[in-house]
Amino acid sequence: MAVITIIGAGMMGSALAVPARDNGHEVRLAGTPLDGHIIRALLSGLGHPTLERDLPRGTGYYYAEAAAEALSGAELVICGVSSFGVDWFAESVLPLLPPDVPVLSVTKGLLCSPGGVLTTFPDYYASLAPQRPYCAIGGPCTSYELADKAPTHVCFCGEDPAVLQNLRAMLATPYYRASLSCDVFGVETAAALKNAYALAVTLTRSRNSQAALFGQAVAEMRGLLALFGAGAENIAYAAGDLYVTIFGGRTRLLGDLLGSGLPYSEAARRLEGVTLESAVIARRAAFALRKALEAGRASGGDYPLLLHMGEVIAENKPAPLLWESLF
Amino acid sequence: MAVITIIGAGMMGSALAVPARDNGHEVRLAGTPLDGHIIRALLSGLGHPTLERDLPRGTGYYYAEAAAEALSGAELVICGVSSFGVDWFAESVLPLLPPDVPVLSVTKGLLCSPGGVLTTFPDYYASLAPQRPYCAIGGPCTSYELADKAPTHVCFCGEDPAVLQNLRAMLATPYYRASLSCDVFGVETAAALKNAYALAVTLTRSRNSQAALFGQAVAEMRGLLALFGAGAENIAYAAGDLYVTIFGGRTRLLGDLLGSGLPYSEAARRLEGVTLESAVIARRAAFALRKALEAGRASGGDYPLLLHMGEVIAENKPAPLLWESLF
Numbered sequence: 001m002a003v004i005t006i007i008g009a010g011m012m013g014s015a016l017a018v019p020a021r022d023n024g025h026e027v028r029l030a031g032t033p034l035d036g037h038i039i040r041a042l043l044s045g046l047g048h049p050t051l052e053r054d055l056p057r058g059t060g061y062y063y064a065e066a067a068a069e070a071l072s073g074a075e076l077v078i079c080g081v082s083s084f085g086v087d088w089f090a091e092s093v094l095p096l097l098p099p100d101v102p103v104l105s106v107t108k109g110l111l112c113s114p115g116g117v118l119t120t121f122p123d124y125y126a127s128l129a130p131q132r133p134y135c136a137i138g139g140p141c142t143s144y145e146l147a148d149k150a151p152t153h154v155c156f157c158g159e160d161p162a163v164l165q166n167l168r169a170m171l172a173t174p175y176y177r178a179s180l181s182c183d184v185f186g187v188e189t190a191a192a193l194k195n196a197y198a199l200a201v202t203l204t205r206s207r208n209s210q211a212a213l214f215g216q217a218v219a220e221m222r223g224l225l226a227l228f229g230a231g232a233e234n235i236a237y238a239a240g241d242l243y244v245t246i247f248g249g250r251t252r253l254l255g256d257l258l259g260s261g262l263p264y265s266e267a268a269r270r271l272e273g274v275t276l277e278s279a280v281i282a283r284r285a286a287f288a289l290r291k292a293l294e295a296g297r298a299s300g301g302d303y304p305l306l307l308h309m310g311e312v313i314a315e316n317k318p319a320p321l322l323w324e325s326l327f
Numbered sequence: 328m329a330v331i332t333i334i335g336a337g338m339m340g341s342a343l344a345v346p347a348r349d350n351g352h353e354v355r356l357a358g359t360p361l362d363g364h365i366i367r368a369l370l371s372g373l374g375h376p377t378l379e380r381d382l383p384r385g386t387g388y389y390y391a392e393a394a395a396e397a398l399s400g401a402e403l404v405i406c407g408v409s410s411f412g413v414d415w416f417a418e419s420v421l422p423l424l425p426p427d428v429p430v431l432s433v434t435k436g437l438l439c440s441p442g443g444v445l446t447t448f449p450d451y452y453a454s455l456a457p458q459r460p461y462c463a464i465g466g467p468c469t470s471y472e473l474a475d476k477a478p479t480h481v482c483f484c485g486e487d488p489a490v491l492q493n494l495r496a497m498l499a500t501p502y503y504r505a506s507l508s509c510d511v512f513g514v515e516t517a518a519a520l521k522n523a524y525a526l527a528v529t530l531t532r533s534r535n536s537q538a539a540l541f542g543q544a545v546a547e548m549r550g551l552l553a554l555f556g557a558g559a560e561n562i563a564y565a566a567g568d569l570y571v572t573i574f575g576g577r578t579r580l581l582g583d584l585l586g587s588g589l590p591y592s593e594a595a596r597r598l599e600g601v602t603l604e605s606a607v608i609a610r611r612a613a614f615a616l617r618k619a620l621e622a623g624r625a626s627g628g629d630y631p632l633l634l635h636m637g638e639v640i641a642e643n644k645p646a647p648l649l650w651e652s653l654f
Contacts, residue, residue: 140538150533153542153654177654207571211467212480215567219560233546239566240542244534327480327504
C-alpha cells in the first residue's frame with residue numbers, strides 16, 4: 001500500500017480519498033491556502049462542509065502550511081486544486097516533490113496563450129518541472145456521487161502507459177472505473193470544453209431547448225477537437241461529462257442567471273465566492289477559436305454557440321435571444 | 328396556405344398541429360384505428376388525453392375510417408404513427424394519397440432484414456410506392472414542449488433539397504427550427520439508435536453512472552453510424568436526442584423497471600398498453616450489429632452496451648450487473 005497525498009481539499013480532491021482509502025492506501029489530504037475552513041472542519045470531526053459527507057476513517061488532514069509534511073514520502077500526488085489554484089500548485093507544491101513521484105491532476109481547464117494556443121495543466125506543470133510524470137483524470141464524475149460510491153467511469157490520461165496502469169491499480173475500484181489514454185491533450189480538452197458548453201446549455205430551461213443546444217454543443221465540440229488537434233474519440237468523454245455537468249453545481253447556477261437576462265458582470269457579482277471555471281474556459285476556448293478563425297483555419301458559422309458564449313463572458317453581452325443566430 | 332393532413336393522433340403527430348396551425352395552414356388530424364378515444368376526446372372539446380393539452384383552434388379531427396376524407400386535397404401528409412403503425416400506414420394510407428404529395432414521417436425507428444440490413448421508414452415507403460417524395464424529421468423534440476412552443480431544433484431529411492426547403496417553409500416557426508439534411512439514412516439511424524441507448528442509460532439512476540453510460544452510448548453510436556454507413560456528423564442529433572429522451576417518458580419507465588432487476592418479459596407485461604419502441608430498436612440494432620460481427624466488419628469489444636441490451640431484450644437476461652463487462 002502506498003502513501004497518496006491529495007493537494008486541494010475541495011469537493012473532488014476530497015472525494016478521491018474514498019477510492020484511495022478503499023484500496024488501503026495511507027491518504028493525506030492537504031488544503032490549499034483557501035481551504036483552511038475545510039481542514040479545520042475535518043480535523044474537528046464535522047465532516048466536509050461543501051461535500052456534505054464524512055471522509056473515510058484514517059484520512060489525514062493537513063493545512064496548506066503543512067504541505068511539506070503531507071508530501072513527505074508520498075508515492076503519488078493528486079492535484080485537486082481548482083483551475084484558479086494551478087499557479088499556486090506550480091509555485092508552492094511542485095518544488096516540494098521528489099523528482100520521480102507521479103502527479104495526477106483532476107483540475108479541469110486549459111491555459112491559453114496570447115496567440116490562442118491551448119495548453120493542458122499536465123503539460124504546463126511538465127514545462128516547469130519536467131523530471132516526473134504528469135497525468136490527469138478526465139471523463140464524467142461528480143464528487144458527491146464518487147463519495148457515495150455510485151458507479152463511475154473516468155479516464156486516466158498520460159504519456160506513459162505503464163504509469164497509467166499503475167495509477168489505475170492504485171485508485172480504481174468497482175465503483176470508480178477508469179479507461180486509460182495517452183491522448184492527454186484530447187482528454188483534457190474534452191473535459192475543459194464541456195464546462196464551456198455546459199454553461200451554454202444551462203442558459204435555457206426547457207428540455208427541448210436544452211436538447212437543441214446539447215446537440216449543437218456536441219457538433220461544435222467535435223469540430224473543436226479536430227481543430228485543436230485532439231482525437232475524435234474524445235467526444236464521448238465530452239458528451240458524457242456535459243450530461244452530468246448540466247444537472248447542477250456552479251456551472252448551472254451561473255447559466256441560470258445568465259439565461260434569465262443578467263449580464264455576466266452582474267451574475268458573477270451575485271455568485272461572489274463561487275469559482276466560475278466554466279466562464280474562464282468559455283472565454284479561453286472562444287479566444288482560441290477566434291484566433292483560428294483569423295488564421296483562416298475554421299469557419300465561424302460552425303461555432304455560433306461558443307462565439308456567443310465568448311461575447312457573453314468577455315464582452316458582457318446579454319445571453320438570451322440566441323436562437324435566431326444558431327439555427 | 329396549404330392543407331396539411333397528419334395521420335396518427337399520438338402525442339407527436341398531434342403536437343405538430345401547433346406549428347402547422349401557427350403558420351396558417353388548414354390542419355386535419357386523423358387517428359389510426361387505435362386512436363379512436365383520442366379523436367373522440369378532441370371532437371368533444373376535452374383536449375388531447377395523453378398530450379394533456381388543447382390543440383389549436385381550427386384543427387379538424389377525423390377517425391381512421393374517415394382518413395380518405397382527411398386526405399382529400401392534402402398538399403402535405405405528416406405520418407405521425409408509432410413504429411408499430413408503420414405497416415398500417417403503408418397498407419391503408421399510402422394507397423389513398425395522390426401521387427405527388429410529399430410524406431413527412433416523424434416515426435422513429437428502423438426496419439431490419441433477416442440479413443441485418445437496416446432500412447429507414449422513408450425508404451420502406453418509397454419501396455412500396457415510389458411515386459412521391461418521402462422525408463422525415465429527426466433531432467431532439469418532445470411533444471409536450473413542442474405543444475408549449477418551447478424553442479426546439481430538429482432536422483428535416485430527404486433526398487430533394489427543394490422539397491425540404493418547402494417543408495421547412497410550411498412548418499418551421501421561431502420555436503420550431505429545422506436544419507435540412509439529404510442524409511436520410513444518417514438522420515434516421517441517429518434518431519433510432521438514441522432510443523436503444525436511452526433504454527441503456529436509464530438502467531441506472533445515479534448521475535455518475537448515467538454519465539458513464541451516456542459517454543459509452545456516444546462512443547458506440549459513433550461507431551455504429553460509421554459501421555452502418557451514416558454520416559459522422561449525425562452524432563450531434565443522436566446525442567441531443569439521447570439527452571432529452573432520458574428524462575422521461577416510456578423509454579425511461581421501461582429502463583427503470585429493467586434496471587431494478589425485472590426481466591424484460593415481466594417489465595413489458597407491467598407496461599402492457601405502452602408502446603415499447605426503444606426495446607424494438609435495441610433488439611434490431613443489436614441484431615444488425617451481430618450480423619456485422621459475424622461478417623468480421625466490427626469488433627464486439629467496441630459495443631458492450633448494445634450487445635448487453637440485445638441480450639436483455641431478445642434473451643430476457645437480467646439487465647443490471649453490467650459494469651464489469653463495460654469498462
